[in-house]
Amino acid sequence: MAMSGGKDDGSPMMEMNTTPLIDVMLVLLIMFIITIPVATHSIDIDLPVPAPPTNTPPPVDPIKNKVVITPDNKILWNGNQIDGPMLAGNLKESLTFATEPELQFQPDPQAGYDLSAKVLQIIKASHVTKFGFVGNEQYSEFSK
Numbered sequence: 701m702a703m704s705g706g707k708d709d710g711s712p713m714m715e716m717n718t719t720p721l722i723d724v725m726l727v728l729l730i731m732f733i734i735t736i737p738v739a740t741h742s743i744d745i746d747l748p749v750p751a752p753p754t755n756t757p758p759p760v761d762p763i764k765n766k767v768v769i770t771p772d773n774k775i776l777w778n779g780n781q782i783d784g785p786m787l788a789g790n791l792k793e794s795l796t797f798a799t800e801p802e803l804q805f806q807p808d809p810q811a812g813y814d815l816s817a818k819v820l821q822i823i824k825a826s827h828v829t830k831f832g833f834v835g836n837e838q839y840s841e842f843s844k
Contacts, residue, residue, distance in 0.1 A: 760793045764802045766834070767819065771810035775819060784822055791826035803828050806835040 761778060767787070768776040775782050777790055794801050803823065807816045823831060 760790050760797075760801070762797050762799070762801050764804065765790070765794060766804040766806065767823070769807040769811040769816055769819060771808045773812045773815045775815070784818065787819065788822050788826060791823065791828055795826070795828070800828070800830050802830045802832065804832055804834045806833070809838055 759778075766776075766778055768779075770776060775784070775787060777787065782790070791803070794803070805820070805823065807819075
């Protein structure tokens with residue numbers, strides 16, 4: 701950094717040093733920012749109270765139940781969306797009937813293989829005996 705101290709002939713320097721002015725401006729800016737009051741006004745809004753989630757599984761049909769896996773990887777039990785633990789609970793409940801209801805499994809062709817395999821594992825672990833695949837005709841176009 702080169703600094704000029706005036707000319708060599710001893711004449712005074714005609715440029716103003718602005719560094720102290722900038723320093724003062726920055727200090728004043730920081731002081732104004734600190735002293736500005738925080739916005740304390742607020743508007744109270746009554747928000748709706750969420751209903752407690754109902755984790756009651758859909759009813760188990762004593763004759764026939766259908767498990768469908770959708771293209772967006774959702775498990776449907778007789779048309780109602782459920783998750784893995786609810787599926788296991790429904791299968792366990794279906795085994796308590798005097799006559800075991802038929803369980804139909806219908807994965808969509810676009811459904812994920814991983815979820816289909818997990819659902820089949822849950823069904824196998826539940827020891828359901830009346831089990832069948834339905835809707836296999838939808839896969840005939842993929843075998844051609």
